[in-house]
Amino acid sequence: LQDRKAEGLEELLETLSEHDDWLLEEIIEDRTPATGAVYGICARTLAENLTVPAFFGSAATGNGIRRLMKALRHEAPQPGDTSSRLNGAVASTFMSRTRKHVGKFVWLRSFADELSSGATVGGNSIGGVVEPFGERPAAKASIDAGGVAAAVKSDHLNAGCLYSETGQIDSPEWYKAFPALWNRTISAVNDRDDVKLSEALQQIAAEDRSLTVILDQESGQVILGTQGSQHLRRVQQTLSDVFGVETDTGPFVAHYRETITRNTDIHFRHKKQSGGAGQFADVKLTVGPAKRGDGFAFSEKIHGGSVPRNYIPAVRLGAEEAMARGPLGFPVIDVLVQLYDGQHHSVDSSDMAFRIAGRGGVSEGLSKAQPVLLEPIFEVRFRAPSVFTGALNPMISSMRGQILGFDREAGAEGWDVVRALMPGTSLEGLINNLRSATQGLGRYEADFAHFQELYGREADEIVERRAEENARR
Structure with missing residues (x-):
């Protein structure tokens, strides 16, 4: 154990020497640097965000807590320095709880010289500060810089935020919570x-x-x-x-879409007669695919008043309604609809009749225009130690992913960022696979990128399940 301790100390000093010329010279000359000087270097590199200390201990047994508290007191930046670095922050909140008959408690740490009941934090006054623990927390007159307390009657404060006197401050990346995985x-x-x-x-x-x-x-x-x-x-x-x-x-099932792959012309007539005024609307439409991502577009080139202009918005509304569920059972995207001709009746035509005709015509056109299923594709950014980067390649490929590239993690030596495109269905089990491949150290962030056509057995199974779901509704 003593040998391992000496080896660990040597590694620590070598790491610190990368940021201090004096320490590097001491090591080269095979001299043992003074303990106080090493602590001073630790404090400086921590303040400059060059190193982050790691402590071993247990809150349950109290092991290592004293050393942690000493480091926070002597090596960590002072509250005033932290406030200046964080654009005048007066407090950071790190937890909140709601208690019966009392309300919301927000745990905070003060960066101000003094934080008392009624002080302004985040643009509003806090109702009071109390001891953060215990069934019946005792009220405190104030807390000094660096002190921790719970704020009561402070519903405007939320956990995990930095606050100045006037409002919330943008938090640095290290302070933000990990996104949901x-x-x-x-x-x-x-x-x-x-x-x-x-x-x-x-x-x-x-x-x-x-x-x-x-x-x-x-x-x-x-x-x-x-x-x-x-x-x-x-x-x-x-x-x-x-x-x-x-x-x-x-x-959580990824949201699929559908689109069409060719143009088709549709002639649709809605006619209903049941005594009294009837319903009549006749439309001729061209339904075709738009560029991916362009969405829905409607146009008209009516000549001679075959469809009066006051009915054209109703045709458009009906066309939009038809896009809500296509022939495969999913919302339809990226479609062009053009109204180019039709007929009307001076008595029986109405907005409702042309709305029904527009909906029916587009629905028929979508069915005849070779619909295809679209699956959502996400851009995923994996962050993992470099030694595990090689293990990510087969994992991504096995989940139908496509690797886009690799980069070194900025500000995190020994870590890589791997970018890939992955189908939405793969996100369901991704975190478990990633943790298995990286011994629990990897993380990822995913943002929607685009929709991509999906064919074959998988597409058929998805459409069948959707039909069963729609039948049950």
């Missing part, structure tokens, strides 16, 4: 708990910066974004123990 649908076991679940999730998300809660407009499902399976289980346990809501979760 695993999206799952979540619902209450009992329908009567739906409202209760929604309120509970919003409260938990306000306390946990790495958690996201989104209402998916297309499916109507609540999407819970977590850091992985353990994080998800913890949230479900909190929902059960604290809020009394039992929940079910399921995979």
Whole structure:
């Protein structure tokens, strides 16, 4: 153990010597540098964001806590220096909790010389500061720079933010929470708990910066974004123990789209007669594909008043309604529709009749224009130690991904950034595969890139499942 300690100290000094000429000279001359000087170098490189110390310990047993506190006192930058570096921040918030009969508690650290009840933080006054722990937190008159307390009656403050006196300050990257890596649908076991679940999730998300809660407009499902399976289980346990809501979760299915691949001309007539005034509208349309990403476009070249101009907006509205669900069962994108002729009746024609004709004509045209399924493609940026970069290649390929390139991680020696295009379906199990390939060290961020045509058995299975879902609705 002593030999390993000496070896570790030697490695530490060599690393620090990369940022200090005096220490490098001491090592070259085989002299043992003074302990105080080494601590001074540690403090300087930490303040300059050149090194980040790592401490071993256990909060449960108290091991290593004293050394950590000494480092925070002597080697870490002083609160005043931190405030100046962070554009005049007076406080940082790092946790929030809501307690019955009391309200919201926001844990914060003060960078101001003194932070007291009624002080202005984030543009509003805080109701008070109390001891951060205990069932009945004691009120404090104030806290000094560097002190930690809980702010009460401060609903304008949120966890994980930096605040000046006037408002919120943009946080540096290291202060921001990791984006959610695993999206799952979540619902209450009992329908009567739906409202209760929604309120509970919003409260938990306000306390946990790495958690996201989104209402998916297309499916109507609540999407819970977590850091992985353990994080998800913890949230479900909190929902059960604290809020009394039992929940079910399921995979979040990527949103598919469909488009068409050729032009087609359609003649569609809507005619209805059932006594009294009837309905009549006749339209001739060209339905064809647009460039990927151009969306829906409608035009007309009516001559001679075959379709009165006051009915043309109704035809467009009907065409847009037809795009909501195509022949494959998914929303349709990137389509051009042109109205070039038609007929009307002086008595039976109306906005509603032409709206129905527009919808029916475009629906028929989409079916005849060789529809094709589109799957969402995401640009994924993987961050992992360089020694694991080679393991990412087969992982990405096995999930139908396409590697775009490799880069060194700026400001993180020994880390790489791998960029790839991956289908949305691969994101479901990506975090588990990534952690397996990188021994738990890898992370990723994903942003939607574009839609891509999908053929073959996989496309057929997706369309069949969609048809079954639509039949059940």
